[in-house]
């Protein structure tokens with residue numbers, strides 16, 4: 076990994092880590108740090124991350140409660156006020172709403188094979204930040220990711236897959252090329268998530284500006300299919 080990437084990664088991790096211990100049962104506060112919801116309540120970004128962690132713990136233990144922070148009743152159709160955005164893989168075994176134990180309308184989810192960054196992803200996440208008040212973006216890789224596996228195969232053989240899958244692989248490959256020889260698939264998945272986190276800031280002036288102003292936290296993690304646990308950085 077390049078030096079600049081390492082230092083950027085530290086910045087991202089540092090920003091998100093500060094929030095983790097902030098969990099209290101009621102995450103709503105009166106502080107004006109959040110986009111105006113119809114019920115007038117706001118949620119601080121640090122607490123959002125803490126609640127995602129706790130939701131995943133419930134899910135991993137097999138004790139989900141299907142929590143919701145979204146407005147209820149008639150207010151629910153007035154608009155959407157998701158508490159976070161997720162850039163995740165399209166893999167059918169990975170359902171962000173469920174694995175964070177949330178009901179619909181709580182997460183703004185953007186997915187593609189390999190959770191790669193492209194123009195449509197950037198546009199979607201910029202919309203979430205600018206127009207929906209999202210202040211937390213989670214880049215979520217997962218164990219045994221087929222897109223990363225395919226990229227590993229290309230790295231080893233030099234043979235690109237056919238069709239538009241080539242485009243996905245081309246976006247993942249730079250993350251793998253920075254890893255030492257003999258690295259594991261798990262390390263490749265993690266590196267790919269880190270790369271996407273960095274690219275969100277490098278390729279979007281809107282996300283970068285929000286990040287620099289302290290109005291956006293970008294964190295990354297990996298969902299383990301076997302344990303159902305998310306390891307957020």
Ligand SMILES: [Zn+2]
Pocket residue numbers: 164165166188189190217219220221222223
């Ligand atoms: Zn995948």
